[in-house]
Amino acid sequence: MSVRTAEKPAAPSVPWTQRLKSVRLYAGVAIVLIWGLGPFYWMTVTAFRDPAYTFDSTPWPTHLTLENFRNAFDTSRGNNFGRALGNSVIIGSITTVIALVLGVLAAYALARLTFRGKYVVSGLILSASMFPVVVLVTPLFQLFTNLGWIGKYQAMIIPNISFVLPMTVYILASFFAELPWELEEAARIDGATKLQAFRLVMLPLAAPAVFTTAILAFIAAVNEYLLARLLSSGSTEPVTVAVARFSGNNPLVEPYAAIMAAGVMVSIPLVIMVLLFQRRIISGLTAGGVKS
Numbered sequence: 001m002s003v004r005t006a007e008k009p010a011a012p013s014v015p016w017t018q019r020l021k022s023v024r025l026y027a028g029v030a031i032v033l034i035w036g037l038g039p040f041y042w043m044t045v046t047a048f049r050d051p052a053y054t055f056d057s058t059p060w061p062t063h064l065t066l067e068n069f070r071n072a073f074d075t076s077r078g079n080n081f082g083r084a085l086g087n088s089v090i091i092g093s094i095t096t097v098i099a100l101v102l103g104v105l106a107a108y109a110l111a112r113l114t115f116r117g118k119y120v121v122s123g124l125i126l127s128a129s130m131f132p133v134v135v136l137v138t139p140l141f142q143l144f145t146n147l148g149w150i151g152k153y154q155a156m157i158i159p160n161i162s163f164v165l166p167m168t169v170y171i172l173a174s175f176f177a178e179l180p181w182e183l184e185e186a187a188r189i190d191g192a193t194k195l196q197a198f199r200l201v202m203l204p205l206a207a208p209a210v211f212t213t214a215i216l217a218f219i220a221a222v223n224e225y226l227l228a229r230l231l232s233s234g235s236t237e238p239v240t241v242a243v244a245r246f247s248g249n250n251p252l253v254e255p256y257a258a259i260m261a262a263g264v265m266v267s268i269p270l271v272i273m274v275l276l277f278q279r280r281i282i283s284g285l286t287a288g289g290v291k292s
Contacts, residue, residue: 015108015115040267047261052258053211068261071184077247080234081262084242088222088266091153095221098212102161103168106240108198111176122173129166133226151233156284159227164217175209176202219270239266 046054050063051071110122141150142160149155163204179202205208217289225240232241243262246255 006097010102010174022246029152030105040271043263044268046257047264048053049257051255051257054141065194067229068257069254069265071258072262072265077256079242079246081242081246081265082237083235084237084239087232087236087268088238091156091160091228092218092221094153094157095164096217099164099168099217100210100214101164103172103213104203104206106165107172108176109168111179112181125166128141129163129170133163137230143167150231151236153250154237154280155231156224156236156238158252159231160221160224164220168213168217169218172206172209175206179205215273222266222270 015206036209045059045061046066048061048064048066049068050065053063056062072079090218104127110118117280123227136159140155144150144155183201184197187201192200223236223240224238225244227239228238229244232238239262243259246259246262
């Protein structure tokens with residue numbers, strides 16, 4: 001007696017419209033990746049290429065060497081890239097810490113308290129982030145000259161705080177507004193003060209947003225160039241200024257290969273930091289965007 005095996009049903013065919021959507025999605029992702037990573041890739045290729053072949057248009061690495069990285073740290077030509085890296089870390093770290101302390105408190109107050117003119121204050125904070133930096137160059141230069149701050153760290157840290165703080169408040173306020181305030185009320189019922197409830201209950205819940213804001217604030221402070229170019233000196237200049245004034249063996253020829261090597265050394269730590277904490281960054285940026 002023979003037994004007939006049941007045939008497996010054929011897999012449903014994917015509609016051509018769905019396939020078209022997938023093709024468009026992957027094509028868009030590819031375009032964004034090429035557009036965003038293309039300059040970084042070419043900078044890396046040039047950084048590892050022999051200076052004699054700086055303008056070689058070969059799209060893949062050729063004539064590999066580490067000479068450009070040695071030239072970037074060479075101080076015999078007046079460059080001091082190592083010290084500039086330390087200055088950027090100092091300026092970025094102090095700016096980030098102060099902006100976070102002030103931003104967390106201001107954002108929590110805007111999200112939790114109800115007072116007259118609340119939305120006007122929020123609008124003024126947001127508009128401050130859109131104010132053109134070039135307009136502030138002359139008054140800040142005059143002010144810091146009168147104070148004797150030109151060439152000192154505070155001349156770059158204080159303006160950076162004013163630029164980073166609106167972004168910090170804007171991100172954190174939207175996050176705090178979506179937190180369950182019942183937890184704070186429960187802590188108050190258990191005997192905690194307002195400060196204890198904020199520090200022990202609400203602030204740990206906001207850790208993803210605070211972490212995201214810290215990374216964005218640090219990157220923004222490190223990338224600032226215009227004010228740093230005018231308000232810094234040789235001993236306090238950050239990497240953006242140091243790289244812009246790199247000099248080579250020939251004063252009439254820009255050392256493009258060494259500049260590319262310096263750009264790679266500045267960019268790679270930030271890229272690695274973002275890749276390592278990308279989940280926390282995404283969760284911090286998207287938290288509060290969807291109401292429960």
